[in-house]
Amino acid sequence: MAVSFRFLLSLYAIVPLSLALVWLDSAGFDHALREALPTSPSHFLLFQVLFGTPHIVASNLLLASHSDYLAAYKGKLIAMTGFIVLFFGVGSLFIPYRVLYLISACWTVYHVLKQQHGVAKAVCRLPNWAFHLQLWLSVSAGIFTYIGIFMHNSLEPEQAAQVLQIAVLLTAALCISTFVCQRYVPNRLGWYFLWANTLLVVASCYVYSQQYYFLAILMPRLVHDITAYSFYVTHDVNRHGNRPENALFRLTASCRIPPAVVLPLLSFLLTYLLQAYGDDLVNLLLQTLFATQVYKAVTLGLIGYLALMHYYTEAFVWTAGSPLRRYIRFSGV
Structure with a gap:
């Protein structure tokens, strides 16, 4: 099995579809869709179950279920766990919540866009300076778009306007950079990927400016998550397709579950259970045993930890070698 660049490129079709939906809603339905959609994806349990968290759970499962991977990265995993506990756990007692939130937001945007630019790098073959210029302009514009979406209720009108202006300026700079850099792309497929990544940022910024916050997050989230799953599934099929090599895939093979669906099914199921019942179950146990409760121990604590570990490990586990x-x-190709 192979990861298809053409399939990955097809995922960007969500961009024109979302733009068409916005224009249709604006022109023909007096923004009825905008009023019906939640202002943030985090307000919509189904979105959390389908996007974002499942691929985070999947990547952690992929590492945890293979003893050779754990052995290879044991030192890094332990060190990062310690850092997360100290900085985001103990540090939360001293560092303002908004600072921690902004750090997490920046890391999230960087992770999402770095993956897409990293995949495209194989076919765009840009010089290093051009690759990093495109990446950091995308990330910078994405960060301000992200802040504008997720903090729009806590920003003053003047602050919100400034955030939008900065996002638009950075997005415009990205477009100019793409025009300059496209001449270094040696093939048509690379050119498509170059512009697909740029238009993903442009469309998210535009849709955010029109206050379709849900769609602004949906576009990069869908592209990013399905791209990630394409790597996970390809790995599982190629490693376990002929002969299962660990306990998880031996068990699923005995149940006649194809390797290609094991990780997606398990990650979606675990995500639903964690999101829907995790906090209540933990608090029930804590209340019963210690007469205390912890605020969002699972949906913020555990899933937050898994997300940060995912951002960290994905930076090196798929690199060459x-x-x-x-x-x-x-x-x-």
């Missing part, structure tokens, strides 16, 4: 990369092939 890594144990996981041995099972990844590409097609459609």
Whole structure:
């Protein structure tokens, strides 16, 4: 099995579809869709179950279920766990919540867009300076778009306007940069990927400016998550398709569950259980045993930890020469 570049490119079809939806809603339905959608994806349990958290759970499961990967990265995993506990756990007693939130927001945007630019790098073949210029302009514009979306209720009108202006300026700079950098792309597929990543940021910024906050987050989230799953599934099929090599895939093979669906099914199921019942179950146990409760112990604490570990590990587990990369092939170039 191979990761198809053409399939990954097709995911960006969500961009024109979302723009068409916005224009149709504005022109024909007096913004009825905008009024019906939640102002933030975090207000919509189904969105949390379908996007964001599942692929985070999946990536952690992929590492945790393979003893050779744990052995290879044990030092890094322990060190990062300690850092998260100290900085985001103990540090939360001293560092203002908004500062921690902004750090997490910046890391989230960087992770999402770094993945997309990293995938495109293989076909765009930009010079290093051009690649990093595109990446950091995208990330910078994305950060201000993200802040404008998720903090719009806590920003003063003047602050919200300034955030939008900065996002628009950075997005415009990204477009100019893309015009300049496109001449370094040696093939048509790379050109498509270059502009697809740019238009993903442009569309998110535009949709955010029109206050379709849900769609502004949905576009990059869908592209990012399905791209990630394409790597996970390819890895699992190539490693366990002929002969299951760990307990999880031996168990699912005995149940005649194909390797391609094991991680998606398990990650979606665990995400639903954690989001829907995790906090209540933990607080029930804590209340029963210690007469105390912890605010969002699972949906903020555990899932937050898994997310930060995911951001960290994805930066190196799929690089050339890594144990996981041995099972990844590409097609459609």
